[in-house]
């Protein structure tokens with residue numbers, strides 16, 4: 001990382017080249033049912049998912065277990081599953097529903 005890149009990161013608080021699209025740039029068809037993608041809400045990384053029921057959800061892209069990226073996981077019905085250790089998250093209830101041993 002060069003000095004200019006480091007300065008931009010420091011001033012903006014996020015990396016504008018991280019490949020995440022801003023929420024306001026997304027269209028409904030970018031998130032078909034059963035998918036989760038990475039996006040950005042201002043400087044905050046978020047995961048945008050469309051659950052099996054068609055409900056669209058936006059959550060912080062940080063797993064409550066150990067900081068994995070929710071957007072690296074997948075949708076299982078009405079839950080999001082973190083790819084890192086397999087925690088299943090009920091985003092509508094805001095809690096973990098299953099943690100593998």
Ligand code: FES
Nearest residue numbers: 063066068082085
């Ligand atoms: S970091 Fe998500 S399950 Fe462990």
